Amino acid sequence: MNSSIENPSTDLAYQKAILGSVSRTFALTIPLLPPPIEIVVGNTYLLCRIADTIEDAAALSPIEKQDLSKLFLDVVLGAIPAASFVTPCLNALRGHSNIDELDLIAHTPTVLRILHTFPSRDRAAISRCVSIMSKGMSHFHNRQTQEGLKDLAEFEEYCYVVAGVVGELLTTIFGYYSPEFAEHIGGHEKLAIEFGQALQMTNILKDSPEDYARGVSWSPAQMSQAELLKIAYEKLQGSLSYILLIPKNEIGMRRFCLLAFGLAVMTLEKIAANQEFSNKAKMKLSRNTVWIFYGFTKLAASNDFLMKSFFYTASGRLRKLTTASR
Template sequence: MQNSTRAFLLGPLLKGVSRSFYLTMRVLPPGMRDPVGEAYLLARAADTIADTALISPERRLALLLALRERIDGTTNDNGVLAQLTSEVAGQQTHSDEKLLLESLAGALDGLAQLDDGDRAAVRDIVTTLTTGMELDLRTFPDERSGDVQALATRDDLDRYTYLVAGCVGEFWTKMTYRHVPGALAPSLETTMCARGIRFGKALQLVNVLRDCGKDLRIGRCYVPASMLDAFGLEARDLLQPGASLRAQPILFDLVGVALEHFRAAIDYTFALPRLSLRLRLACLWPILIGLETLERLVSNDDWLDPAKTSRITRNDVYRILACSTVLAPSNTLLNRWFTRLIDRIEAKIHAGIKAQN
């Protein structure tokens, strides 16, 4: 792949399909950028296929599995790329996602040019992520059916958060050990991989809770049926007026799980050398954005209403970027910031539980 093509894929195109991840990419140490960027672009292309609701779930699944085989080297047939261009690219309302699907040949060329270790790691992470997308397509009904289906158990939710995000923390850790020698103690590799998995799970739980109302309206309920049963609820009940308050104990429970994962993510960040500012910032930003989102969620009495989103604002993001850049080398100041956020979230939960009783 020519340098100009790589620059376009990992620059303007990546920025177009994910502004937030693009910010993280810009602060990564140089050696990590190509494999992490390649993994993101390939996974984002697969996710675009899985989310194209105008195509039947069965056809999306077939195209997704065909692309996975092309990425993992099971086949070298580029016919799937032509199918994606003709069947999926034209359905995209977002021009950058259309361009991403049309640029897959270049992304695959970039994958082929990675060294053996990075190429194997990228293939492994994309395989895992697409397994999570496959789970979605096999578990949930067609978005246009009007039906709603929930995951069955808490274990199913935990497995889902690993498949679509926890595995990313594991991959990220492996890339750090490969490309930033000395940043992490070799004796801590197993511990850091486990923390990285929990880091990813924390971020995905935030996504699940923040987007719950929107997902329900396309038939997907990631809140497990076993948790709903405990409060006499079914997935469809979460679409009814007043559901946010009825399901608030479930929200508090899952926010508590997310906070425990975030504590592991904070330990992960503090294990990085204080002067490894790029790696620290790449961890700090999602942690702080995630915690501030949780604070909005536990303060939102209509958290299941898509019109009353718990997303933080762009100005909030800019504030987090600016403040964290200044504080990144100081564990003491960062810990105060984290502690204040977590304390406020837990105080809201305790107040909410008391009000329910």
């Protein structure tokens, strides 16, 4: 595959534009990162979004999803040309309602051209992440039932392959950029996984009514929502510890993580207050709330006390659930 870029600025402009179309949240958080890693993380997110679009396509059978996931991974690893994935994927998703996701898939060659401009160590880390995610999602395609996953261990594994591995990738990229962070995180790598898993658990809980309506549950069978919220709260504690290991002078990296973390805390707190909700739209944070917290991150990112105070104040119901279950 030809990895040269004829119009690098055009490709990067597309990456920035489509990011804003497919994810309101990450379109806010990723630009907070230092420019050298903003492009890398944005590109990785788009690759993961393509894999996720295949997983979430309700019209596809598990076998179709597995076949497309394999083709996508082969394209990312350079084993086959992009058209060998794009054409069958778009054909399979003809009835897909999200036109931005279809546009992203059609522009897979653009996303890959940007990927191939990165240093080899970044490309290797991204390839590892996409490999684990694609293979992991394929493994779970046959486990989509309304009863849920087998047990807590399988649930943790699912959250790892779709999000925990992204926490590992971020840690690798952050460490290349900041040797001080690489030193701080040494021996605490588990926190990176918890950071990713906390965000994924938030999505699973928020999306549960919609997933259940289409005959799918990603929660562990026989486990109550209160029990899941307790586990999510524990993952959030690990997530905060992770953010506090980022050097205080790395404001962009801290704000990126703090914004994603804070929105997850407030969403889970809302779910804890409305455990019988039947519509995920009711659990969405208002745009005003998001922007107020966005502003707060400017003040709090370099202040450990402010971050800890926010978490304590904003997670009261979650904390009570945890205390009550002891």
